[in-house]
Amino acid sequence: MRRLTDGLRPTLAIAWKELQVTFRDRGLLAILFLLPLVFASLFSLSQQAAADAATGAVPMTIDVFVVDEDDGPYGAQVSSVLGRMSVLRIEELATAAEARERIGQGERTAAVIIPARFSDAIDAYTPTRLEVVVDPVQQALGAVVVGLANYAASPVSTQGELLEGTRRFVDRSGVLASAPPEVQAAVEAQTVGAIMAQLQEMQAEPPIRVETDGPTSSGEPVNLMDSFMPAFAVMFAFFLTGHIGQTFHKERDEGTFRRLLASPLSHASIVAGPMVAYTLVVVIQVTFLFAIGAGAFRLDLGDSLAGLVAVSLALGVTVACFGLMLGVVTRTGRQADIAGTLAAFVLPFISGIFPFGGFDPAYLAGGTIATIGMFIPHMHAAEGFRLVMTGEGTPATVLVQVGILLGFAAIFFGIASRRLRFD
Amino acid sequence: MPAILEADGLVKKYGEHVAVDDISFAVEEGEVFGLLGPNGAGKTTTISMLTGVLEPTAGTARIGGHDLRTEPTEVKRINGLVPQDLALYPTLSARANLQFFGRIYGLKGRDLRERVDDVLEVVALTERANEPIEKYSGGMKRRVNIAAGLVHQPRLLFLDEPTVGVDPQSRNHIFESVMKLNRERRMSIIYTSHYMEEVELLCTRAAIVDEGRIIALDTIRNLIARLGGGVIQMGLERLDDEMLAAMRALPAVTAVTIVTPQPAATAVAAAAAAAVTGEAAVAGEDRPTDAKPAGPVVKIETRRSQDALVQVVGYLNERDVGFTSIEIFEPNLESVFLHLTGKKLRE
Ligand SMILES: Nc1ncnc2c1ncn2[C@@H]1O[C@H](COP(=O)(O)OP(=O)(O)OP(=O)(O)O)[C@@H](O)[C@H]1O
Numbered sequence: 225m226r227r228l229t230d231g232l233r234p235t236l237a238i239a240w241k242e243l244q245v246t247f248r249d250r251g252l253l254a255i256l257f258l259l260p261l262v263f264a265s266l267f268s269l270s271q272q273a274a275a276d277a278a279t280g281a282v283p284m285t286i287d288v289f290v291v292d293e294d295d296g297p298y299g300a301q302v303s304s305v306l307g308r309m310s311v312l313r314i315e316e317l318a319t320a321a322e323a324r325e326r327i328g329q330g331e332r333t334a335a336v337i338i339p340a341r342f343s344d345a346i347d348a349y350t351p352t353r354l355e356v357v358v359d360p361v362q363q364a365l366g367a368v369v370v371g372l373a374n375y376a377a378s379p380v381s382t383q384g385e386l387l388e389g390t391r392r393f394v395d396r397s398g399v400l401a402s403a404p405p406e407v408q409a410a411v412e413a414q415t416v417g418a419i420m421a422q423l424q425e426m427q428a429e430p431p432i433r434v435e436t437d438g439p440t441s442s443g444e445p446v447n448l449m450d451s452f453m454p455a456f457a458v459m460f461a462f463f464l465t466g467h468i469g470q471t472f473h474k475e476r477d478e479g480t481f482r483r484l485l486a487s488p489l490s491h492a493s494i495v496a497g498p499m500v501a502y503t504l505v506v507v508i509q510v511t512f513l514f515a516i517g518a519g520a521f522r523l524d525l526g527d528s529l530a531g532l533v534a535v536s537l538a539l540g541v542t543v544a545c546f547g548l549m550l551g552v553v554t555r556t557g558r559q560a561d562i563a564g565t566l567a568a569f570v571l572p573f574i575s576g577i578f579p580f581g582g583f584d585p586a587y588l589a590g591g592t593i594a595t596i597g598m599f600i601p602h603m604h605a606a607e608g609f610r611l612v613m614t615g616e617g618t619p620a621t622v623l624v625q626v627g628i629l630l631g632f633a634a635i636f637f638g639i640a641s642r643r644l645r646f647d
Numbered sequence: 648m649p650a651i652l653e654a655d656g657l658v659k660k661y662g663e664h665v666a667v668d669d670i671s672f673a674v675e676e677g678e679v680f681g682l683l684g685p686n687g688a689g690k691t692t693t694i695s696m697l698t699g700v701l702e703p704t705a706g707t708a709r710i711g712g713h714d715l716r717t718e719p720t721e722v723k724r725i726n727g728l729v730p731q732d733l734a735l736y737p738t739l740s741a742r743a744n745l746q747f748f749g750r751i752y753g754l755k756g757r758d759l760r761e762r763v764d765d766v767l768e769v770v771a772l773t774e775r776a777n778e779p780i781e782k783y784s785g786g787m788k789r790r791v792n793i794a795a796g797l798v799h800q801p802r803l804l805f806l807d808e809p810t811v812g813v814d815p816q817s818r819n820h821i822f823e824s825v826m827k828l829n830r831e832r833r834m835s836i837i838y839t840s841h842y843m844e845e846v847e848l849l850c851t852r853a854a855i856v857d858e859g860r861i862i863a864l865d866t867i868r869n870l871i872a873r874l875g876g877g878v879i880q881m882g883l884e885r886l887d888d889e890m891l892a893a894m895r896a897l898p899a900v901t902a903v904t905i906v907t908p909q910p911a912a913t914a915v916a917a918a919a920a921a922a923v924t925g926e927a928a929v930a931g932e933d934r935p936t937d938a939k940p941a942g943p944v945v946k947i948e949t950r951r952s953q954d955a956l957v958q959v960v961g962y963l964n965e966r967d968v969g970f971t972s973i974e975i976f977e978p979n980l981e982s983v984f985l986h987l988t989g990k991k992l993r994e
């Protein structure tokens with residue numbers, strides 16, 4: 225035991241150093257943590273809106289009922305703010321009861337109900353809340369309505385900044401550069417809505433009560449986040465590979481590698497240290513994305529924490545070993561970076577982890593893409609997550625994917641440590 | 648005294664190119680041993696093999712009684728390496744760097760802390776130890792670079808040009824630390840440098856390496872004594888066999904060799920033009936073997952350089968031959984080096 229920990233110590237020392245270096249790299253952190261979040265939310269919201277547009281009548285709008293049971297000025301203000309939101313198509317109803325019933329029949333996504341004496345309560349500083357009734361089939365869009373209602377009901381300062389921030393990001397990232405202005409506006413409003421919904425949930429005394437209503441028979445609620453978030457998590461985990469490869473070259477070019485080789489470290493430790501570190505980075509990254517996904521976008525994580533952990537760890541090890549291999553087989557840091565970035569962009573799509581059209585990842589449909597996917601670690605990681613999150617998997621089927629991932633990792637590790645040399 | 652290091656027939660080939668060609672030498676325990684040589688001589692390659700960074704193509708070494716090939720781990724525990732280039736993690740603090748380099752040698756806990764504090768003190772960086780290294784000056788970085796090779800208390804320290812590109816103040820400091828390590832801790836040191844005055848002052852013995860081979864190995868004193876009385880290197884307007892014979896016959900001159908032969912007619916013209924504009928003096932500071940468009944260059948070995956200079960200049964006046972450059976190398980390691988290799992140490 226003593227000998228084992230002594231043997232591990234140098235590996236852990238390298239891992240710790242690697243983590244210190246990684247977490248001091250702000251640019252990398254933004255790519256690993258912020259970018260996937262923004263991508264995932266923009267992408268899935270715009271997809272959701274597009275999907276709804278395909279089935280609904282007017283593109284890029286959410287149909288809501290507004291019931292103003294209040295006769296005072298605040299109720300009128302809220303309903304007029306909601307009315308001015310271009311993404312919402314509003315029909316005013318007279319009573320909450322009617323709204324509930326028609327939401328239950330699936331007529332609209334949600335109903336915002338402004339209670340009687342809303343204005344009086346506000347003037348008297350007594351707690352009051354808006355009520356949003358959401359069709360369970362359209363929970364994701366419902367969440368957007370909740371957020372927008374929150375936005376309409378509360379003082380505008382922070383929300384204004386949020387909207388401004390979102391707009392600037394959308395402009396700068398060019399994600400939606402080619403989309404028509406109404407789509408851009410919709411995505412913007414929906415992103416704000418989603419974030420506001422999250423804020424609302426985090427408040428101890430939320431200004432809105434959310435009620436999910438309607439017939440349970442109308443089918444599974446569809447949340448595109450469920451199909452996109454795992455794919456994005458896998459995709460962005462692989463963005464680390466370019467960095468890992470580059471770090472390896474930096475180490476060699478800057479001579480610190482000489483020190484490592486001159487020390488009593490074994491070659492295995494020199495490769496295993498970064499492997500441990502980057503596995504951990506991926507696990508942190510995946511945890512972060514899934515936590516936000518679950519919190520802000522109602523991502524369904526399933527009910528097996530062990531399963532999630534197992535797949536995340538296997539993904540982490542695979543990413544780490546792939547990065548190390550990239551470092552060893554390329555000639556320069558730049559090459560490693562380019563190869564890593566290319567792999568990170570291309571492999572997710574040819575492995576079919578993103579839905580093409582429908583809601584399910586493309587590889588599930590079988591055919592060529594599934595065959596190619598079999599040979600790409602991305603598919604196995606995404607499938608592992610899907611099996612856990614949908615509850616379709618059993619421990620055995622999840623472990624098969626984990627095993628395959630570890631197989632990939634072992635091959636990459638073997639190549640990396642075999643070909644590791646200085647000259 | 649027992650040898651801490653015995654290198655035995657070390658060879659390193661890069662494809663066809665032989666970087667180190669059959670090098671053997673021994674270093675005694677407690678000795679400061681110099682490795683001198685021009686750029687590309689093979690110093691770093693030799694050190695890399697001895698520290699286990701590179702695998703020798705042939706040959707081996709015994710360090711502290713352990714064979715480099717069969718007991719690399721034992722050898723690596725004895726060795727400390729200060730690479731020629733800064734080998735540190737720039738975004739980490741000096742302390743974090745040193746802790747890391749201690750840990751990979753198995754240090755931990757209080758031991759590690761004490762060792763790190765100790766080496767920080769050796770290089771006088773205790774006060775700024777917690778700042779990221781990228782904010783340090785060049786000289787301070789160099790000092791951390793040295794400290795990183797010391798954390799695990801090596802018995803044999805390899806210093807590969809530790810003072811290159813360092814301001815005089817830091818250089819003195821490094822210099823003193825090295826002497827202290829050797830005297831107070833009896834650390835054996837292998838030191839490479841282009842600065843002869845450092846080697847003269849620090850090292851007891853030195854090997855002069857050129858083109859992958861050791862061409863001389865002796866105490867500094869003996870190396871210098873070999874040369875006698877200094878070397879004059881002189882660029883001439885022209886040169887013929889008669890002049891050569893006459894100069895060789897001068898009493899203070901022991902030998903005259905041609906460094907750059909008489910160039911073709913056009914080159915002579917260019918050299919003459921250069922001499923007029925004063926460029927030859929600049930060229931003279933450069934590596935003499937470089938085929939600059941200058942006149943012939945001769946190397947004059949002397950019994951005493953001043954006497955020889957008077958005689959040679961007198962003779963040239965008599966013959967009405969001008970000279971384009973004169974350099975005098977008083978007997979020191981630098982001139983020994985020039986004498987042995989025909990090259991200057993620094994280019
Ligand atoms: N990785 C390599 N591949 C091919 N040739 C190399 C490699 N490393 C060094 N060499 C060659 O080996 C020879 C010796 O190089 P080395 O770095 O040992 O010289 P050095 O004496 O340390 O020079 P300097 O004083 O410039 O540091 C040089 O000709 C160099 O070009």
Ligand SMILES: [Mg+2]
Nearest residue numbers: 690691692731
């Ligand atoms: Mg060198």
